[in-house]
Amino acid sequence: MNKIHIEHVNEDFYVLNLPSGFTVYLYPKSDFSKKAAFLQVDFGSIHKDYALSSGNGRFHEGIAHFLEHMLFENTTVDIPKQFSSLGSSVNAYTTTNKTVYYYSTAEDFYEPLKLLLNVVFDASFDDLQVEKERAIILSEIDMYEDELEQGLYYDLMKSLYKSNPIRDDIAGTKEEVSQITKEELLQAYQLFYRPENAFLSLSGDFEIEEILKIFENHPFFNQKSTREIPEKCFQIEPAEPVKHHLSLSKDMHHPLLMIGSKLDIPEVSLKELAFIEFKYLLLFDNYFSKSSENTSVLLKKKRINQTFDFSVTLEPSYGHVILFSETKQPEKLEHDLKAMIHDMKHQDLDESRLQVQKQKLVGQFIQLFNSPQDAAFFMAEYHQKGISIDMLLETILHFTKEEINALKTHIVCQHFATVVYHQE
Amino acid sequence: MNTEYLTNEGLKVIFIPLKKFKTIQLSFKMMNSFETDTINQRSLIPQILLAGTKHFPNKKVLQEQLDKNFGMELSASTKRIGNQSVVSFDMSVVSESCLPKEEHLLEDALALLSDILLSPRLRNHCFLKSIVEEEKRLLRDELEAIYHDKQEYSFELFKNHMFSGERFRYNPKGNLLTLDSFDETSLTAHYQKMLVEDEAELYVAGDFDQEQMKKLIKKYLPLSSSPQTGSFVDLEKGMHPEQFIKEKGDVAQTRMTMGYRTEVHSTHPLFTAMTLFNILFGESDQSKLFQSIREKHQMSYYVSSAYVSSKSVLFVFAGIRHQEETFVKSLIQEALEDIIKGHFSEEDLALSKQMALSRMKKSQDSQGLIIARYFMSYHLENRPYDLILSTERIQAVTKEDVIKAAKTLTLDTIHVYEGGEPFHE
Numbered sequence: 001m002n003k004i005h006i007e008h009v010n011e012d013f014y015v016l017n018l019p020s021g022f023t024v025y026l027y028p029k030s031d032f033s034k035k036a037a038f039l040q041v042d043f044g045s046i047h048k049d050y051a052l053s054s055g056n057g058r059f060h061e062g063i064a065h066f067l068e069h070m071l072f073e074n075t076t077v078d079i080p081k082q083f084s085s086l087g088s089s090v091n092a093y094t095t096t097n098k099t100v101y102y103y104s105t106a107e108d109f110y111e112p113l114k115l116l117l118n119v120v121f122d123a124s125f126d127d128l129q130v131e132k133e134r135a136i137i138l139s140e141i142d143m144y145e146d147e148l149e150q151g152l153y154y155d156l157m158k159s160l161y162k163s164n165p166i167r168d169d170i171a172g173t174k175e176e177v178s179q180i181t182k183e184e185l186l187q188a189y190q191l192f193y194r195p196e197n198a199f200l201s202l203s204g205d206f207e208i209e210e211i212l213k214i215f216e217n218h219p220f221f222n223q224k225s226t227r228e229i230p231e232k233c234f235q236i237e238p239a240e241p242v243k244h245h246l247s248l249s250k251d252m253h254h255p256l257l258m259i260g261s262k263l264d265i266p267e268v269s270l271k272e273l274a275f276i277e278f279k280y281l282l283l284f285d286n287y288f289s290k291s292s293e294n295t296s297v298l299l300k301k302k303r304i305n306q307t308f309d310f311s312v313t314l315e316p317s318y319g320h321v322i323l324f325s326e327t328k329q330p331e332k333l334e335h336d337l338k339a340m341i342h343d344m345k346h347q348d349l350d351e352s353r354l355q356v357q358k359q360k361l362v363g364q365f366i367q368l369f370n371s372p373q374d375a376a377f378f379m380a381e382y383h384q385k386g387i388s389i390d391m392l393l394e395t396i397l398h399f400t401k402e403e404i405n406a407l408k409t410h411i412v413c414q415h416f417a418t419v420v421y422h423q424e
Numbered sequence: 425m426n427t428e429y430l431t432n433e434g435l436k437v438i439f440i441p442l443k444k445f446k447t448i449q450l451s452f453k454m455m456n457s458f459e460t461d462t463i464n465q466r467s468l469i470p471q472i473l474l475a476g477t478k479h480f481p482n483k484k485v486l487q488e489q490l491d492k493n494f495g496m497e498l499s500a501s502t503k504r505i506g507n508q509s510v511v512s513f514d515m516s517v518v519s520e521s522c523l524p525k526e527e528h529l530l531e532d533a534l535a536l537l538s539d540i541l542l543s544p545r546l547r548n549h550c551f552l553k554s555i556v557e558e559e560k561r562l563l564r565d566e567l568e569a570i571y572h573d574k575q576e577y578s579f580e581l582f583k584n585h586m587f588s589g590e591r592f593r594y595n596p597k598g599n600l601l602t603l604d605s606f607d608e609t610s611l612t613a614h615y616q617k618m619l620v621e622d623e624a625e626l627y628v629a630g631d632f633d634q635e636q637m638k639k640l641i642k643k644y645l646p647l648s649s650s651p652q653t654g655s656f657v658d659l660e661k662g663m664h665p666e667q668f669i670k671e672k673g674d675v676a677q678t679r680m681t682m683g684y685r686t687e688v689h690s691t692h693p694l695f696t697a698m699t700l701f702n703i704l705f706g707e708s709d710q711s712k713l714f715q716s717i718r719e720k721h722q723m724s725y726y727v728s729s730a731y732v733s734s735k736s737v738l739f740v741f742a743g744i745r746h747q748e749e750t751f752v753k754s755l756i757q758e759a760l761e762d763i764i765k766g767h768f769s770e771e772d773l774a775l776s777k778q779m780a781l782s783r784m785k786k787s788q789d790s791q792g793l794i795i796a797r798y799f800m801s802y803h804l805e806n807r808p809y810d811l812i813l814s815t816e817r818i819q820a821v822t823k824e825d826v827i828k829a830a831k832t833l834t835l836d837t838i839h840v841y842e843g844g845e846p847f848h849e
Binding site: 009010029031032033034080081084085087088089104105106107132135136139140142143145146147148149250251252253254256289290291292293295296299300302305306307326355356357359360361362363364366367369370371372 | 785788
């Protein structure tokens, strides 16, 4: 087990690497009441295609989310009730690239942890439960259909990407979910729910010794697996979007606009990629944050309101920047944003603003530690990429204006796609 | 232990020392009774104050000041609790002990708060028309956007029926119908009235030097306070026994809302019993409603209940399958009847108590929630928040108390919002 000291916040956290390839991150904080465990499995909605030496395979859309539902269903015991009776509450969520199972408690930490490990790594399914969860998932999809911003996001993803499964709803379509079978669920489970494809992050008032004891004699986590690890497959995306403009009428009071572009994904390590993601973040923050000149101008011209925001994502298989706002003037806003992105490419980055942005980021990192569970999960996620918090902060503080300016060559105005939802 | 004192000008200050957090949280509260004709003013004025001060004349420079002070956070909100309108200015500041070199973040924070509250950007003793118009536009957008959130919108529709003659019907964030009747002159006058007539309090939670903080407050916040008007419990009570309303709109999932009335309010002897009843009935994945409606009958993706003690009401929310409202309603009523008949075990009650206690302990991990608990405790019971006393109250509740609390519930309005063309008259 390694101890990692984080200089910037004066906190210690621990990493336990087990022979099976499973990693446990421990962040003991005795002065907090809440204890939390997050178990992440690297299997999400984008992991539809995979390759094995015996051949390639493809799952139906929504398989990862369906599995998440299935793990809480067990023929003999009510799992959420078991957690509750131990004084904890359990839940789970699925994103594009991961499924996370978590519980929190102010009572005993260790029994629910054993339960969580069993639930995730020792599951069994039966046909009746598959049908029951299918009904619940179909009504969940109904609920998502009513969420406009989410619909807008997926319409933009479909406009940007040709074949990457980031285009699909995380829960899948009703048609696809209807075709998922027990056998398919079992197959996905066996391929991806493996210790080397998962990690655990623990925070709160617990004894490290007690955690070590749980793992010490657990055969599952101490044996090296000899099974073949499936490769997750993606097709290369062209730089251009599939569709430049999409306008749909919806039942609503004022239009919504989302504009975005795929980002160039360099072939570098996960570590380098994470740093580049932060550079993109600082780049767009410099020009489009709340304190930017662009935001003041757009507010003054009544193009945007408080919902105006942007986001940057850079992952090994997909990457994009998105700008969003409710607006009463979608055509003019689209025009202005495109002009601002064009100008951004030709203006020099504001150096004094960059210094302020760095101060803000340092503050945000410190504030993250007000919530030990968020801090632990964040540290774990970055550790998986080979990055410590101190290294991350030091690297960000040393980013130069030139390095960030250099990214602008990858921003191509013609590669932006726009989706507008307007009134009926 | 917390410390409270009155400043020379009469502002009540509450210090809550907390060692474990990396930030200091400041919350400045302004309270007055909730009146239907001051909703927009009380919602707009805090936002106007955040849109420009004497030293930071627009949002851009104000935001830069926050960013450069290590991402200081500042926001303002207007809420209703019972018959009180509560305006809150909340700031979060990184503790100086967490920073490598000496900074003066706390002083900067207090100076900024002072600037916002006492030195707004004025022209001819009046807010700027451009700022007022922009904040009106932003508020209008925000209120109109409620329509985009089907859950929130169906609750707005529901409130119009269940609380048709009551103030609770109004959204404390603002009223679209009267938004245009205010201009910079009337809003400036109302702001000055608030400074004089509102009850004001400052909460400071975190790891800080109390003597230094007292000096900063004396220097930057020479504010007075008026006595409390209005109550934190709203006793207004209409009645529409089992009124059934169905409305149509563009929704894929049918939203059903049910409203029950009770006499059990925030300071009623059965308050804690009702809180436990709510957990048992519909506030967790172990609740009677969730187990019956989602797990046993698969009628719904979500179903939950919420007890609003400041209004003595309990709501049930469910996203259900189309045209199943009669069946779902009967399941909900059945679950309530079951509890009234005592068809729940001591184990069920123990589990609800454990959830309530666990939630209380976990809230000790959030500065915002700690301040909120102190705030409510002062205003409902006139004493600081006491975790031990609240724990004892939960542990003392018996099965009979929960049944007694459940028996006070009477069904008022059942509202269904489903897909289909709206009715036009």
